[in-house]
Amino acid sequence: xxxxxxxxxxxxxxxxxxxxxVSRKASSWNRDEKIPKTVEIKAIGHVIEEGGVKMxxxxxDTPGFGDQINNENCWEPIEKYINxxxxxxxxxxxxxxxxxxxxxxxxxxxxxxISPTGHSLRPLDLEFMKHLSKVVNIxxxxxxxxxxTLEEKSEFKQRVRKELxxxxxxxxxxxxxDEDLEDxxxxxxxxxxxxxxxxxxxxxxxxxxxxxxxxxxxxxxxIEVENLNHxxxxxxxxxxIRTHLQDLKEVTHNIHYETYRAKRLNDNGGxxxxxxxxxxxxxxxxxxxxxxxx
Amino acid sequence: xxxxxxxDKEYVGFAALPNQLHRKSVKKGFDFxxxxxxxxxxxxxxxxxxxxxxxxYEDRQVPEASARLTQTLTIERRGVEIExxxxxVxxxxxDTPGFGDSVDCSDxxxxxxxxxxxxFEQYLRDESGLNRxxxxxxxxxxxxxxISPFGRGLRxxxxxxxRAVHEKVNIxxxxxxxxxxMPKETQALKQKIRDQLREEEINIYQFPECDSDxxxxxxxxxxxxxxxxxxxxxxxxxxxxxGGNRPMRGRRYSxxxxxxxxxxxxxxxNLxxxxVQTHLQDLKEVTHDVLYEGYRARCLQSLARPGARDRxxxxxxxxxxxxxxxxxxxxxxxxxxxxxxxDEELRRMQxxxxxxxxxxxxxxxxGEQSDAL
Numbered sequence: 001x002x003x004x005x006x007x008x009x010x011x012x013x014x015x016x017x018x019x020x021x022v023s024r025k026a027s028s029w030n031r032d033e034k035i036p037k038t039v040e041i042k043a044i045g046h047v048i049e050e051g052g053v054k055m056x057x058x059x060x061d062t063p064g065f066g067d068q069i070n071n072e073n074c075w076e077p078i079e080k081y082i083n084x085x086x087x088x089x090x091x092x093x094x095x096x097x098x099x100x101x102x103x104x105x106x107x108x109x110x111x112x113x114i115s116p117t118g119h120s121l122r123p124l125d126l127e128f129m130k131h132l133s134k135v136v137n138i139x140x141x142x143x144x145x146x147x148x149t150l151e152e153k154s155e156f157k158q159r160v161r162k163e164l165x166x167x168x169x170x171x172x173x174x175x176x177x178d179e180d181l182e183d184x185x186x187x188x189x190x191x192x193x194x195x196x197x198x199x200x201x202x203x204x205x206x207x208x209x210x211x212x213x214x215x216x217x218x219x220x221x222x223i224e225v226e227n228l229n230h231x232x233x234x235x236x237x238x239x240x241i242r243t244h245l246q247d248l249k250e251v252t253h254n255i256h257y258e259t260y261r262a263k264r265l266n267d268n269g270g271x272x273x274x275x276x277x278x279x280x281x282x283x284x285x286x287x288x289x290x291x292x293x294x
Numbered sequence: 295x296x297x298x299x300x301x302d303k304e305y306v307g308f309a310a311l312p313n314q315l316h317r318k319s320v321k322k323g324f325d326f327x328x329x330x331x332x333x334x335x336x337x338x339x340x341x342x343x344x345x346x347x348x349x350x351y352e353d354r355q356v357p358e359a360s361a362r363l364t365q366t367l368t369i370e371r372r373g374v375e376i377e378x379x380x381x382x383v384x385x386x387x388x389d390t391p392g393f394g395d396s397v398d399c400s401d402x403x404x405x406x407x408x409x410x411x412x413x414f415e416q417y418l419r420d421e422s423g424l425n426r427x428x429x430x431x432x433x434x435x436x437x438x439x440x441i442s443p444f445g446r447g448l449r450x451x452x453x454x455x456x457r458a459v460h461e462k463v464n465i466x467x468x469x470x471x472x473x474x475x476m477p478k479e480t481q482a483l484k485q486k487i488r489d490q491l492r493e494e495e496i497n498i499y500q501f502p503e504c505d506s507d508x509x510x511x512x513x514x515x516x517x518x519x520x521x522x523x524x525x526x527x528x529x530x531x532x533x534x535x536x537g538g539n540r541p542m543r544g545r546r547y548s549x550x551x552x553x554x555x556x557x558x559x560x561x562x563x564n565l566x567x568x569x570v571q572t573h574l575q576d577l578k579e580v581t582h583d584v585l586y587e588g589y590r591a592r593c594l595q596s597l598a599r600p601g602a603r604d605r606x607x608x609x610x611x612x613x614x615x616x617x618x619x620x621x622x623x624x625x626x627x628x629x630x631x632x633x634x635x636x637d638e639e640l641r642r643m644q645x646x647x648x649x650x651x652x653x654x655x656x657x658x659x660x661g662e663q664s665d666a667l
Binding site for chain 2: 005006
């Protein structure tokens with residue numbers, strides 16, 4: 001799921017994430033789009049393949065988030081959507097005759113786009129992440145980072161990390177879920193130095209030093225998306241896809257979903273006996289193994 | 295040289311008037327009030343520093359997000375005296391920190407509108423007062439409104455703000471941090487903004503037509519400048535030295551350096567030329583002849599309506615209340631004069647009454663009471 005005010009390059013970045021070196025139909029962004037009056041939730045499914053491995057990827061966009069004059073509680077539709085997916089999964093799980101492979105529409109990762117103001121987080125950013133970090137894995141990303149010099153980037157990232165810490169916002173990878181020392185060491189480095197990733201996205205290619213590269217061409221130079229000297233897109237891509245994809249799913253299933261499930265069962269426990277989730281007594285449910293990538 | 299030209303003909307000498315005006319203006323100096331508005335993080339302060347080669351925002355502290363959760367919009371004024379080539383300018387900058395910051399920005403533009411009107415109010419009072427020789431003009435002559443390069447044009451908040459102030463101040467829209475955009479994106483965004491301004495019927499400052507007797511080059515340059523509105527600007531407080539080129543203000547990235555004064559990189563030069571070099575005086579004149587006059591006419595018209603005088607005197611007392619929409623008032627100086635005169639009269643009458651009472655008590659027999667006065 002990608003979140004943030006319109007115009008921060010969310011669609012382009014997601015295209016870039018899954019397009020680079022992976023051939024697939026890019027979804028187009030229409031420049032004539034009007035800002036919707038309320039937050040919309042748009043889910044689009046893709047099947048992408050690489051090296052014989054197929055992945056069913058669902059990208060959920062939230063146009064309209066943070067664009068209005070009064071953005072109070074604009075995260076509620078999103079929280080609701082996420083919980084609805086947990087509910088769907090839960091209903092399938094408690095079914096007596098349930099499917100062998102439960103269709104998993106749960107949100108495994110939420111990329112939150114921070115505007116590159118160079119100052120600090122905006123109050124809306126804080127409010128959103130405070131609420132949503134409790135129900136979904138949030139990966140904060142600094143959008144359109146080609147407006148910041150190296151110095152400005154470094155200072156901004158430091159300030160954002162500090163603000164998140166001071167406000168008790170746990171972004172993915174959450175400290176409390178580090179499984180072992182190896183995990184902790186690796187994740188500490190990512191948490192304290194790399195994140196939030198300052199990214200630039202592009203779906204256009206240019207010729208640089210004889211190579212075709214994804215980038216942005218300006219009168220003062222070409223910004224290469226996959227050049228680590230220019231931005232951290234490659235770090236984000238490797239992090240989300242190459243190293244932590246499975247972990248994102250596991251944390252969603254073992255932690256966020258379980259939290260939701262426990263709360264639902266507790267609430268349900270308040271009802272008179274005989275009334276289960278589907279009008280029947282709840283059978284004891286053995287924990288389902290975490291679904292692996294297909 | 296004028297004298298030499300006219301030496302053969304008879305002349306009165308008023309061809310020297312422009313020189314006289316010039317000398318008087320230079321002696322008097324110029325003052326200009328510029329408001330800078332737009333959400334935080336769009337490079338407003340950096341641009342102002344670049345425009346006027348100042349360091350006005352050195353001591354500024356930008357509060358953290360959690361502090362801004364409950365922050366309300368404040369209006370800050372900073373003054374600076376700039377001198378260049380013998381010409382003195384007293385520049386007042388009006389800043390609006392907190393604008394567009396909160397989660398709920400409803401009505402956040404009202405304090406700005408009120409501020410602009412208060413300056414008109416003050417001027418109206420001064421103009422109607424007794425000492426008009428040294429009126430301080432604190433009216434806002436121009437508002438540079440910063441639009442985000444990250445959005446897809448004007449946002450609802452931008453539209454709301456512009457609609458609230460466009461009849462009260464000269465608006466010059468600019469796109470901040472324009473180095474976020476590739477040239478095609480800049481053009482598309484500018485066109486989108488222009489379309490939106492037209493759709494929403496927002497009146498921005500109209501740069502006047504250049505005189506018909508100007509040469510073609512000048513006319514072309516003038517048209518080019520007008521077409522580049524909203525100006526896509528980049529500011530910088532850093533000087534970059536690139537090899538053999540002369541040092542200039544710029545932003546150094548790993549992929550290249552943006553030069554603030556390079557017309558192929560951004561419209562900074564256009565903005566500076568139009569705002570400072572050619573249209574400073576026109577901005578002041580439009581403020582006085584059009585915007586202020588409009589305010590004054592509305593004010594006096596509503597005073598002429600019945601019941602308006604009562605409202606006006608009551609509103610003077612409650613003017614401090616933040617929720618009160620300021621109503622047009624009688625010029626303060628005149629009211630005070632009237633009050634003083636009435637007080638005098640009352641005092642004289644009181645004295646007379648006391649005298650009469652004393653006289654009557656003296657002529658009365660003790661014990662008798664008088665029931666007449």
